[in-house]
Amino acid sequence: MTAIYLDNNATTLVADEVLAAMTPYYREFYGNPHSAHSLGRKANEGLEQARRSVATLIGCDASEVVFTSCGTEGNALAIRGLLRGTPDRRRIVTTAVEHPSVITLLRALQSEGLIELVVVPVGGDGEIDLDAMRAAIDDTTLLVSVMLAQNETGVIHPVRAIADLAHARGALIHVDAVQAAGKIEISTRDLDADFLTISGHKFHAPKGGGALAIRRGLTLAPLWYGGGQELGLRSGTEAVPSLIGLGAAAELARSHLHTFSEVVALRDRLESSVVSMIDNVSINGAPQPRLGNTANIAFHDTAGDAIVRALDAGGICASAGAACDSGKAEPTATMKAMRKPLNVALGAVRFSLSRYTIADEIDTVVAVLPRIIREMRPLQSATR
């Protein structure tokens, strides 16, 4: 049985074209990209082409792209790298719905006494409070770190407006665009972002390749030292095949962006069918602008993780934010930040589609969900 994969915000299938582009770099052009011989030069040419493709996807210059291994690394390089290189300003402003790769890092830096952290709240639909953001950014602010699209709900944040607020006080802005890349148009220039993070495995490249765009003229301190690769910011031999895959996936994503409306139509069909067929459900993040592939559906008074297990038994991969290892389920930080009541937060299930999702798959999910929920709800109320 082939799985129906609706967990594309977690990771994605590697596209055939991406795999085909990568393969020669394992067996033919496997030279170190910094070696002077022909195999090295070939690897280097591939790497630089990939850098140009990434730059085109995110609207910056190739000279501003530093390759990393993943989104977590890009976020850490931007935040830690800036902090190490800039001694005078110490406030960092972020939001209550950031990915753990940002928020846990910032909390750690705060507890080490290295920064003053200000976490801006969001509203009930996950929208950033711009007045609170304005108030949080002062003349001691070094950086504002904000995601472009939220991983659980898909809510798209007004990054350009936040960049303007940051720059007006002399602060810089880091944009975690890991979920947005490949799903919506991104222009680092139009967003006026100083740093912007992406990760290939979220848009059909393999795991192990990501990038941080760094505005020309800005300097970061490296997280570690070595051979000085990637402008000295990321020493270590580049993972050439993964980065070739990142470049190929960036080109593919760009050429498919105009077809993303088909994904949106399937996501809308899933949401409207569920809402019309099942009582007591709501869509987390609606009516905010959201990524077109993400449906975060709250099945009230039902355990989201149990729904995900039941779907999995039927070959459907989705995700619940709330894991219930010890029998005591905890809502995710995002659901808490949105102040969702417990019976709503714990019932959240995220379905995240990709351009490989087909209508039949959505129809299958819509056909099985009502039974799963029906069987679960009386069971749960009986055990209450």
Ligand code: PLP
């Ligand atoms: N930022 C966001 C918004 C994410 O959704 C994720 C992964 O889910 C990351 C960062 C981390 O990316 P990676 O898994 O490539 O480290």
